[in-house]
Amino acid sequence: MARLESKVALVTGAARGLGAAVCEWMVNEGAMVVGADINSADGKSLADGLGDRASFVELDVTSELSWDSAVSEVTRQFGRIDVLVNNAGVLWIAPVIGSSLDDYHRVVAVNQTGPYLGMRAVLPAMVEAKSGSIVNVSSMNGIRGMPGEAVYSATKHAVIGLTRSVALEVAESGVRVNAVCPGPIDTPMLEEADIGGEEGTAEALKPLVPFKRLATPAEVAEVVGFLASDASSYCSGAEFVVDGAWTSGLSFS
């Protein structure tokens, strides 16, 4: 049997990168998947390409109103939400000295407020149904510091704090909440990051990873999918590191 047979999943940041790979994994495993993103053009074409069991809803994860309308729409269409993947995120590379408060607020709004609002929007129905799985995408920078990425790292630490605490708040209901902490994934986010100069981000990062390569989005989607599915029925409040052994002991330099 498919691992997400007949589950209804809402995946944020679904227009590209990891979110798109998670949608594909879930459709292949039998779920009805609603991809959500601020990028409607790419989000819709991704959903069209995944067939009848995928659809798209526009969602700005920083907005309460947007969450209300997206969750109402998915619930109206499918009757419930079994799985929420809080994946939308933005990377911001800037040392704290000289950085802008506006950018700080922007990164916190997407990476930290977004998962908070998402969990708040779906949990009442999940708790009432005594069933549901939430997967929050943190980062390996959510479990250790990274020079030049203090604010990004702080938001990803916050995602773990939210995950652990909310998991306890809803534990008796049977709803599960977990986090995934990826190392570098080969996605547009990294391609667009200003790391490594002319060499490019991927080439600059590879030698630092014990595996000597980046993760594919599909490799990380597999772990997100496991946590979304009943295969992880005794896992909650935990963070799952998917980083090619990077955080197991080596330093960043």
Ligand SMILES: NC(=O)c1ccc[n+]([C@@H]2O[C@H](COP(=O)([O-])OP(=O)(O)OC[C@H]3O[C@@H](n4cnc5c(N)ncnc54)[C@H](O)[C@@H]3O)[C@@H](O)[C@H]2O)c1
């Ligand atoms: N790529 C990596 O190396 C890496 C490593 C660790 C963690 N992560 C995390 O994985 C997640 C996905 O990253 P990715 O690499 O696929 O990034 P990406 O930039 O390729 O895709 C992110 C998606 O989020 C969407 N998004 C941004 N702001 C939004 C908002 N306000 N509302 C709704 N959607 C919004 C974008 O439109 C985009 O489609 C992020 O949370 C990121 O922090 C990525």
